[in-house]
Amino acid sequence: MEYIYSVLILIGINIIMASSFNLIIGYGGLISIAHPIFFALAGYCSAIVSMKFGVPIPLAIVLGTLFSTVLSVALSLPSLRVSGDYLLIASIGFQLGFVEVIKNIEAAGAASGLTGIPALYSGPLRSPAFVVTILAVAALVVWLVHRMTHGDYGRAIQAMRDDEECFTSLGRNATAIKVAIFAVGSGVAGLAGALYAHYSQFLSPEQFGIIQSGLILTMVVVGGMGTTWGPVVGALLLTALPQAITFVNLPTAIMAPLQGMIYTGLVLLFLFVRPQGLMAKKVRQ
């Protein structure tokens, strides 16, 4: 049962990550790969304030989330004013740079990783409590993204994505919308990171590389970019599938390449068979 809980928690975390990334890249059309670093920054911030300054864990999680949100504005404000490609380049720098920064901060455990982070819940009901919390947050995030991207504000976001010049000519402020959705998306990633830190009780800079960015992007693409349920299905599928494969008792000589090829294989398959992703209705022009 404990195993099922841990998979559910990972699925929940990935749904939060994929949904918030979908808000940025799918709805907002902002190409950034720095999503995992906001997860990491909030996780580290929350862990450190609770460990070194004795801040209660729920408050630490809030502080971590805010920390990520503020830093996301620091990244997006200068780069979004220019245009899309600059954000991509700046986000790569941001991602790689902060991983290096974390690797050199002694208080954050440096390259060895931070051990002994206090858990949010303890006792026999620890795991179910985490499952409920994280899945509730995931549901809330999916709802929030759905609300933000439908209705008036949602139409504005999509208009900005599809034709920024036309959008600006109508007197709307494109930069304000971009910074807002980038901050919300990154803040949500931060919330996931802070929750994760107090669940796994260990963080290491190696967990937040470019590979993680690719993984979340794959979830969004496979599920369907710019749809409410796409990232949910993508996160579910790409988290559960590698786990399911381990239950087919294959010899390690077959298991190893199979595990390694799942992501690449799925992306290639979808590229040919269903480029719009699982949950999108028709191919976008």
Next chain:
Amino acid sequence: MTASVTRRAWLRGIIAAAVATAFVGPAAAQQTLKFGLAMPLTGSQSSFGKDQIKATEWAVADINAKGGVAGKKLEVIVLDTQADPTIGINAVNRLINVDKVPVFVTAWSAVVKAVAPIANREKVLELSIGANAPEISKLGDYVYTAFPLADVDLTALATYTGKTLGHKRVAVLYANNDSGVEAAKVYRSVFEKAGGQIVAYETYDPKATDFTGMLLKVRTANPDFIHLHGLVADMPIVIAQMRQLGITQRVSTYAGGYNPQMIEKAGKGAEGLIVTSLAPDERQNPNVGPYIERWKKAENRIPNGLPYTQYLYDAAYLVAALYEHLEKNKLPATGENMRKALLAVRTFDLPMTGKLTINDDHTVRKPVNLLTVQNGQFVPLTTVD
């Protein structure tokens, strides 16, 4: 063609596949003595992980061929960690809760640390075999290492450099990762305590390809000797660039450098390189020669990180000894009993690495072999106890 594949059809297919896989798994259940092995099967560390897994699987087959443990078959359940903490957590949760193993073996410091809270919480014995971060001995009641931590071989190496070779000024270069940072600290403190001086203490990004800046600093510091602590992927490049810049001092590194790839890639620059090995060689242990032959026969090569695979081969024998203790005393196979068995038996006689004693402070000590490169071959230098 695209339009013919509908959303529903996709979802139906996925659900069918998920259900199918769920039923295939538990079919082959049988009364066996199980233990888990969580290692990188994929990812950047997989060349080491796969060879280590193979060694354990061979040992399990060998034990079973001789009748198993108290008439029962030993079974190893292998799961991929990619040497990544998050994936490691899932793998270990699965080993403990689905496969119900009372003991599991894992390696790579980040994974060992990440899964430690689970082992302690669920009261399942975690055996770290291969990771060497000094912190591993302090991870809790249920985490033990059967592999000497970094202080063992680096203490031997730093002492040998200072006392036997008589070097007083050493430069330390280390990769900015888990293993490098911790190891460099140990080396510095031992060498300085012995009266030596660290004249340069430089870190580098193991993914970089140019190390000129760092190496020029080293040249200016003019050390007698250089200690390098990185990965097999980067260390030969560092050494080759050192030689190009006219830095001719002798270099030492740890057990990770005891790999034929070091000589292949660094060429003549590797001459004189000192490496450590924490496992006995074929002269010190008669079982090692046939073991290497077995690799040559089965895989046509020497394994990646030979000493590590020796330890992982012995992992199965270590677990078998724990199970034997439980069977003899008619104790149920729980994690708590596994831990008690480990402390009750305490000293193990293992085929590839010899005698192993688990200390009260969760450490083990082993004699350290020093080897050096001569004419493109690793040759034994000395053994430090």
